[in-house]
Amino acid sequence: MTLYSLIAPNGWMLACKKYLAHGTDLTLRRADAVFTVSEFSRTRIQAIAKDRDWGQAGHVGIIRPCLSNSLRQAAEENSRNTPSRGKLFYIWVLLK
Amino acid sequence: MKKGASVLLDAFANLEERLPESCPELVLAGGMGGQEFDLMAEIRRRGLKRVRPLGRVTEAQKFDLLAKAAVFVFPSLYEGFGIPPLEAMAFGVPVIAAASSSLPEVLGDAAVYVEPGDADHLARAITQLLGDETNGRR
Numbered sequence: 001m002t003l004y005s006l007i008a009p010n011g012w013m014l015a016c017k018k019y020l021a022h023g024t025d026l027t028l029r030r031a032d033a034v035f036t037v038s039e040f041s042r043t044r045i046q047a048i049a050k051d052r053d054w055g056q057a058g059h060v061g062i063i064r065p066c067l068s069n070s071l072r073q074a075a076e077e078n079s080r081n082t083p084s085r086g087k088l089f090y091i092w093v094l095l096k
Numbered sequence: 097m098k099k100g101a102s103v104l105l106d107a108f109a110n111l112e113e114r115l116p117e118s119c120p121e122l123v124l125a126g127g128m129g130g131q132e133f134d135l136m137a138e139i140r141r142r143g144l145k146r147v148r149p150l151g152r153v154t155e156a157q158k159f160d161l162l163a164k165a166a167v168f169v170f171p172s173l174y175e176g177f178g179i180p181p182l183e184a185m186a187f188g189v190p191v192i193a194a195a196s197s198s199l200p201e202v203l204g205d206a207a208v209y210v211e212p213g214d215a216d217h218l219a220r221a222i223t224q225l226l227g228d229e230t231n232g233r234r
Contacts, residue, residue: 036176037176037177037198038176038177038198038201038202039198039201040176040197040198040201041176041177041198044176064177065177065179067179067182067183067186071159071183071186072186074159075159075162075183075186075187075188
C-alpha cells in the first residue's frame with residue numbers, strides 16, 4: 001500500500017486549483033480511498049471531478065482534524081511548552 | 097485576498113476612529129496570505145496606530161497570545177478546514193469568523209459570523225464582543 005497526500009499550505013488559494021486538479025489527475029484514478037477534511041472541501045473535490053473520469057470522486061470520506069492533546073493541555077494550563085504542530089488546510093489521502 | 101487582512105484593517109480603522117481612547121490593540125500573527133499584499137503599507141495608508149504585526153510566530157508565542165486575547169478574529173475568505181479558530185476556542189477566546197467556505201461547518205454555533213468582506217459588519221461584531229468581554233470581567 002502506498003500513501004499519497006496533497007497538502008496545500010496557507011496562501012496557495014490560486015495555485016491550489018491547478019495544483020490539486022493536476023495532482024488528482026495523476027493519482028486519483030489509482031486510489032483505493034480518498035479523504036478530505038470538510039463537507040466544503042468534499043464539494044470542491046467533486047466539483048473539480050465533475051468533468052473528469054474519476055471513479056473515486058463519489059466516495060470521498062471526511063477525516064476531521066482535531067486539536068492535539070498537548071494543545072488542550074496548554075490551553076488548560078496556559079503552558080508555553082507545547083510542541084510545534086503542522087497546519088493542514090487540505091488533506092487528500094490516497095491509499096493504494 | 098484570502099485571509100481577509102484588508103477587511104480586518106478597514107474594520108479596525110473604524111474602531112480606532114470611534115474609540116480613540118479605549119480602542120484595543122490589534123495583534124496580527126501569521127502570514128497575510130499573498131505576496132501582493134504589503135501589510136505595512138496598508139497599515140500606514142489607513143493611519144492605524146494600534147496595530148502590531150508580528151509575522152509568523154512560534155507555537156509557544158501563539159499560545160501566549162491566545163491566552164491574553166480578548167477576541168479572536170478570523171476573517172479568512174477561504175479555508176478547507178480552519179484550525180486557528182478552534183485553537184482560540186480551546187483557550188476560551190470568543191471567535192469572530194467570516195461566514196465563508198468551511199468555517200460555518202467547522203465552528204458551528206460557537207462563533208459569531210460576519211459577512212465575508214464586510215468591514216462594517218466586522219467592526220460591529222468586534223465592538224459587541226469587546227463590550228461583552230468588558231462586562232464579563234466586571
